[in-house]
Amino acid sequence: MTLNTKTLLLAIFSLSISAAANAQSGENTYKQACVSCHGAGVLNAPKFGDKAKWAPLIAEGQVTLTAHAYVGVRSMPPKGGNPNLTVEAFSDALVYMVNNSGGKWTSPDAKTVAAINKEIETRKAGLNKKQ
Numbered sequence: 211m212t213l214n215t216k217t218l219l220l221a222i223f224s225l226s227i228s229a230a231a232n233a234q235s236g237e238n239t240y241k242q243a244c245v246s247c248h249g250a251g252v253l254n255a256p257k258f259g260d261k262a263k264w265a266p267l268i269a270e271g272q273v274t275l276t277a278h279a280y281v282g283v284r285s286m287p288p289k290g291g292n293p294n295l296t297v298e299a300f301s302d303a304l305v306y307m308v309n310n311s312g313g314k315w316t317s318p319d320a321k322t323v324a325a326i327n328k329e330i331e332t333r334k335a336g337l338n339k340k341q
């Protein structure tokens with residue numbers, strides 16, 4: 211095996227490990243921070259696995275939905291009521307919920323995280339204007 215093939219295989223291997231790690235942490239974050247409301251549909255939260263409820267939300271797109279939920283929507287508290295939750299951790303928890311509710315999202319890459327952060331600022335500015 212040439213060095214280049216080795217390097218390539220190593221890169222692929224670490225990529226798949228990090229994808230698996232994100233899926234794992236998304237599930238963990240969901241269980242720590244989201245299941246209390248989304249598991250049973252408390253306060254009319256879209257229930258985990260309820261494809262009909264999630265379809266129109268998923269249709270908003272990953273950047274928009276993640277950003278708006280992170281800022282907080284009606285009875286949904288900002289960051290799921292967890293002030294220490296990063297955008298990345300929140301996103302992965304949402305990916306986990308979406309992928310178990312009829313969607314097929316992936317853990318956001320750096321570019322998508324940047325777009326989510328931008329939309330968070332836009333959303334906050336818009337909400338402040340309305341007050």
Ligand code: HEC
Pocket residue numbers: 239240243244245246247248252253254255256267275276278279283284285286287289290291295300303304307
């Ligand atoms: C305290 C209860 C509670 C917790 C904890 C919570 N949610 Fe929610 N969430 C809600 C409720 C209630 C709604 C429905 C809001 C509405 O439409 O009035 C909601 C809606 C949402 C939506 C749809 C937002 C939209 O634009 O309509 C997303 C996405 C979401 N939650 C993600 C999450 C994630 C991810 C977590 C965990 C990190 C989480 N939530 C934790 C109560 C909660």
